[in-house]
Every structure is written in C-alpha cells, then in structure tokens.
Amino acid sequence: MNSRRDFLQKITGGLVLMNMPFNGSAQSELSNESPYDGPILRLAIMGLGSYGKRVADALQACKMAKLTGFISGSPSKMKDWQAKFNVPEANCYNYENFDRIIDNPEIDAVYVITPNALHHDQVIRVAKAGKHVICEKPMAINAQEGKEMIDACNKANVKLLVGYRMHFEANTLELVGMRNEGKFGKVMYFQGLCGFKIGDPKQWRLNKALAGGGAMMDIGIYAINGARYMVGEEPVWVTAQETKTNFEKFKEGVDETIQFQMGFPSGAVASCLSSYNIQNLDRFFITGEKGFGELLPATGYGPIEGRTNFGKLNNPHQVHQTTQMEEMAGIILNGKQPLIPVDGYEGLKDLKIIDAIFLAAKTGKKVNL
Ligand code: NAD
Numbered sequence: 001m002n003s004r005r006d007f008l009q010k011i012t013g014g015l016v017l018m019n020m021p022f023n024g025s026a027q028s029e030l031s032n033e034s035p036y037d038g039p040i041l042r043l044a045i046m047g048l049g050s051y052g053k054r055v056a057d058a059l060q061a062c063k064m065a066k067l068t069g070f071i072s073g074s075p076s077k078m079k080d081w082q083a084k085f086n087v088p089e090a091n092c093y094n095y096e097n098f099d100r101i102i103d104n105p106e107i108d109a110v111y112v113i114t115p116n117a118l119h120h121d122q123v124i125r126v127a128k129a130g131k132h133v134i135c136e137k138p139m140a141i142n143a144q145e146g147k148e149m150i151d152a153c154n155k156a157n158v159k160l161l162v163g164y165r166m167h168f169e170a171n172t173l174e175l176v177g178m179r180n181e182g183k184f185g186k187v188m189y190f191q192g193l194c195g196f197k198i199g200d201p202k203q204w205r206l207n208k209a210l211a212g213g214g215a216m217m218d219i220g221i222y223a224i225n226g227a228r229y230m231v232g233e234e235p236v237w238v239t240a241q242e243t244k245t246n247f248e249k250f251k252e253g254v255d256e257t258i259q260f261q262m263g264f265p266s267g268a269v270a271s272c273l274s275s276y277n278i279q280n281l282d283r284f285f286i287t288g289e290k291g292f293g294e295l296l297p298a299t300g301y302g303p304i305e306g307r308t309n310f311g312k313l314n315n316p317h318q319v320h321q322t323t324q325m326e327e328m329a330g331i332i333l334n335g336k337q338p339l340i341p342v343d344g345y346e347g348l349k350d351l352k353i354i355d356a357i358f359l360a361a362k363t364g365k366k367v368n369l
Helices: 003-012 026-032 050-059 075-085 098-103 116-128 143-156 170-180 215-231 320-334 344-363
Strands: 041-046 065-071 109-112 132-135 160-162 187-197 237-243 257-263 269-275 277-288 292-295 306-308 311-313
Touching (some): 041 050, 041 320, 050 065, 050 320, 065 075, 065 320, 098 116, 109 116, 116 143, 143 160, 160 344, 170 215, 170 277, 170 292, 170 306, 187 215, 215 257, 215 344, 257 344
Parallel strands (some): 041 065, 041 109, 109 132, 132 160, 187 269
Antiparallel strands (some): 187 277, 237 257, 257 269, 277 292, 292 306, 306 311
16 A cells, blocks of 8 residues: 555545545546535635636535535626526625525535635624635734634634635645655755736735735735645744835735745744745745655645655646535534644634734844744
C-alpha cells in the first residue's frame, strides 16, 4: 500500500482518493462505487456574483450538497440562475426578506458570497434564521466582527464555516501531511507570496467601506492562512511594511502592497507579500532542517503544482469548490473533522493577524499576538 494514499484516505475520508489515480487504480474504485443515498446538505447561495457562480457550477457535481435556493438583490439575475440551476421561486429571497428562510425546510445552510464588509450582518441574520452558514473569506473585516459572528452562530446552535477551499486541496494536504510526519524536519522558514494586478478602479474590492481594506483582506489572507497551516503553529508576533505607488487607485485604508513577517513559538519565521499590483504572485515555500516543499501556484483555482526535495507531488486536479462543498457537507451533516479546520475560530485567527499587520504597518512596530 502507498503510505501517502493511506494518509490522504484518512484525511479526506476517501473523497479525494476516489478520483485520484495512484497507480492508475481510480477507475476501478469509481466503478465499484455504489450510488449515494445518505443525507444531503441543501444550500442557498447569497450573492450571485462571479464567485457565487463558480460555487453554483461546482455544486452540480456534488453528491452530499445540493443547490436549492438563492438570495440576491437582482431579480433578473435570480430568474436566469433559477432557470439554469433549476431552483424554485419559493426558495428565492432578496436582501430585505431573507430572514424568512427560517420557515423554509428546503434550505439547511446559506453560503454568503458577498463583499467582505457585508458578511458580519448577513451571517448573523442567517444564524438567527436557524440555518448553518458558510461564509466567504475574509470572514469579516476585523476580529471584533468575527467574534460577534461566532457568538451569534453558537447562540443559534448553527455551524459556521469559512470558505477556505485550499484546506481540501490534495497537494496542499500532502505537504501538510509530510510536515506532520516530520519529513522536512524542524520547520525553519515559510514564504507566502500572494498577489495580482487589480483592474477596474471602481470595483468594491477597492472601496474600503465594502472591502474593509485592500489586497490583504482579499489575497494576502491566503499567505497568512497558508503560513499557519504549512508551519503548523500560530504566530506570536508580526512586523509589516506598506508600499503604495498609486494613491488615486488605492485610497486611504486600501492597501496596495504589504510585506509582512511572522514569528512562531518554535522559532520558525514567515516572510510574506500581499499585493494588488504584482501579477502572478502565488507561491508557498516551506523549508526545514531535512527538506523543503513548494506549491507554485499555491492558491489559484488550479491545478496546484507541488514539489519537494523528495520529488514532485502528483495528485490530480479536482475542482476545488466541488471538493470543498462535499467536505463541508460532511462537516455540517456528520460532524466530520477536517485536517485543517475551516470553522469560525479559524477565520477569526486570520482576522486577528490582519488587525495586527495593519497596526504594525501603521506604527512601524513589532506587534505581539
Ligand atoms: P462579485 O463582485 O463578483 O460578487 C459580489 C456579489 O455581491 C454581486 O452579485 C453583487 O451584486 C452582490 N452584492 C450584494 N450587495 C452588494 C453591495 N452592497 N455592493 C456590491 N455588491 C453587492 O465578488 P466575488 O468575487 O464573487 O466576491 C464575493 C466574496 O467572495 C468576497 O468576500 C470574496 O473575498 C470572496 N471570494 C472568494 C474566493 C475564493 O477562492 N474563496 C474567490 C473569489 C471571491
């Protein structure tokens, strides 16, 4: 038996393995598979934008999760999506009346995929309507909001998950597994580079009121989150330096480029870059006393390419959002435990670090966490 195969089966409960041709055996496993007749997570998408569309498409291939509702401010778009995804009128809401999902037995959970600053109030309203919530990253625009969302979900006894799709990506999980097994030895250093050149200056991502910041909230968060799961520790300090070249496009409170560093209890350090002005910035690198691992690209929609000093990672590409939704259905319906958490507390950890990075960039001082 292949030990990596055993490992991935353990951490994904067979989902990734099912479509994973180690030694070309996936086909026989697929054909042996019996039809799924277990519980299904019935999901409404809130926010019919570009990522909402990607999730809706990906859900079509899920067994344990099904798209059954929409929440949107655009009646015409909702009509189009209803026709495309076969969603009945009775399961469609707008931003004023969606509290009424409380009375809808065909919706178990809502996936909030709206601009960042709206997540806080929307998640709390969904929780109060008694439905589980999946919220896109960043979970909110600061740690205080994140705490309030967790409290609201706990009070309503519903689950809160954050849309961290990389936590289910096979090459990522293999590297984390190798780190856990000690293959790289004592971890010394992580590098996370995350950025792209942002276009339209009028989009909500460049509006502090809707985005809560700039590149850090949107793409830099992947480097923070990645540093935590690749190193396998929580940082105890951060330092940060901000660079701005275009004050018209990146207004007050909207960060263009931030370099930041994090220190971990073991002595490992991370050096990261978050940017809205550097194209093709998508690399994770971890090195320890015995070896290294690299993901390049590390967080895009894939395929994610990985290599280590022991060789290339060969897990085939899966649509990230399909794997994510299948796994999240397992977490919500069956209490499945992912290798890398995706709950509200995980989202809150990143928000606390973002708060600290903004403070460190502003003051020029090291901020202890
Ligand atoms: P988008 O602009 O394409 O879509 C946003 C949607 O929200 C639109 O349908 C818009 O009509 C709606 N909306 C509701 N209220 C609005 C308001 N007041 N102002 C503006 N729009 C409003 O954005 P997107 O790329 O789909 O991003 C949405 C969320 O998803 C963000 O939090 C983003 O960080 C996250 N996201 C995550 C990933 C990922 O890989 N996990 C990728 C892209 C986006």
